[in-house]
Amino acid sequence: MPVLDGVAMTISAADLADFIERLDTASARHEQALNAADARLGDGDTGSMLKRILAAMVAADARQSDDLPGAARRLAQATMKETGSSLGTLVATALMTLARQAGSRGGALAADDMADVTAAMADAVAERGKASAGDKTVLDSLRAVAEALRTGPATEATAARAARAALEDFRGRPCRIGRARMFPERSTDADDPGMLAAALLLDDVETIDAQ
C-alpha cells in the first residue's frame, strides 16, 4: 500500500515498513550506479551504504511497533546501530524527525501532512549536516519534494517527479559542500550521489510491489 495514497489515508507503521521494503529493493537495483556517482565526487560507497542501511531497517521490521512514531524510532535505531557514517546519521536524523512530527500529531500522519513533515526533515538534516539550500546535496531534493507536496497532490508520484526535477535542475551547477567543492569543474558535470539516490529510489518505489 503506497504511503502517499490520498489525502484521507492515515500512514501506519505497516505503511512505513512497506515503503522501506520497496526502497530496499530499489537500492539493490541502483547500488553500483550510486557507487559510481559517488566515486566521481567522494569515496565511492553511497550505493553500498544505502543498501546496508535499508537492509538493516528491513531486518528491524517496523511492523512490530505499535504506532508510526515507534516505527520511525525503531528504524532510526537500526540505522545508527548499522553505521556511524554521515549518510547513516542523516537518515537517522530524518527518521527521528518523522517520529517527532507524527508524535506531535497524536501519533499519526495523513498524506497531506507530508509536505510539512518533509520540510521538517530537511531542516533537521541541514542542522545536523551543516549543509545549506543550493549546496547540491540531498537536502535540495528534500526541499524540492516538500515544496511539490505542498503545491501538488500529496502522492508518491509527485515526490518522485520533484526529486527527478531537482536532480536535473542541479546538473551544470557545482557542489558547494564537502570535498567535491574543491574541483567545481568536475562536480558541475556530476550528479550529487544523494540527489541521484533520491531520484532513482523514489522513481522505483512507485513500481515495486511490496514484498
Add this chain to the structure above:
Amino acid sequence: MKKLINDPARYVDEMLEGLVAAFPGLSLGGESGRCVARAQPARDGKVGIATGGGSGHLPLFTGYVGEGLLDACAVGNVFEGPSVQSCIDAIKAADRGAGVLCLYGNYGGDRMNFDMAGEMASADGIECATVLGADDVASAAPDEAEKRRGVAGIVFLYKIAGAAAEAGRDLSEVAGVVRRAAENTRSIGVALSPCRVPTASEPNFRIGDDEMEVGMGIHGEPGISRAALATADAVADIMYERLAAELPLRPGARVAALVNGLGATPLEELLIVWRQIARRLGQAEVTPVTPMIGNYVTSMEMAGASLSLMVLDEELEALMAAPASCPFWTVSP
C-alpha cells in the same frame, strides 16, 4: 588485490579481538562493544582524551590508546564514522572526573556522532570540549581551512593532548594547547595505488600504473591533481613545497616531522622520501626534531606517503618529548 580475512562482515570485530589479545594494556568494551580504552584507567582528576573514527587506518585511531596519549577510542567500521553509542562509550571510558577532550578528524560522520554523544554526555554531567584535526591542505583552500579533513597530523595532536593531560592541566588548558598545535600542523599525501574495503569487490578508485594522485584523501577521495608518477625526490619536493607555502619555516624554526606510509609502501621508500625532506629542511635552516618515519596513519593497502609538519614552540616541543607509550609508538624520557 588479495586479503587475509575470514568474513568481511566480521573484519573490524575480529581485528579488535586480535588487538586486545596482543596488547593487554588495552581493553575492549562499552555498550557498543566498539570502544577501546586503557585496561588500567588513568588516575582520577586527569583530563580524559577520547578519539574515534573509522577502521582501516591502523595504527590510527585505536593504536594510540596508552599512557601519555589517548584514554579511549570509538571504533567505526572500515572508513565509516563510529556510531553515536561508541562515541558515548569512549567519552565515558575516558572520563576521570575532570572533563573529556574529544579529539578527532574533521569528517562529517565523526563530527555529527561526537556532537550527539557530547550532548548526551554533558547531560550526564561530563564536561566535554572538542578539537578537530584538520591538517590536510589538499582538502580545502587556506581561506576555508576550517573545512579541511584530518589526516596524519592528528598523531602530533594526540601526543600534545596526552602530554598536557598527564601534566595535570585542566580541560580548557589542554584544549587550548591542542588547538595551537593544530593551527601549526599541515599534511599532504600522494597516492600511487588504490585500496579496497573488505566488503567491496572492487578497489575504491582507479589509478594508472604510471600515475600518482596528489592530495588524495585517506578514503580514496579525489585529490587535487593527477600526474605522471615521479621520482621519490620529486614527490618529496611536491609535498614539501605545498606545506612550506603555508607554514612559517623560517631559518631557526624547529618542526616535528612525519613521513607516513599509507599502508603498502616499504619503509625503505619512506626513508628515501625522508632523505629529500631532510635535505629541504636543511636548506631552509629548519631543524626537524625526532623525525618519525613509518606507518602511522594508513589507508588499508593504499601505496604512497604523506608528509606532516608541525612548527614547534618551546611548549609544544616539550610536550612532544614527554614520555608516552602505546602499542605502536613509544616516546622515552
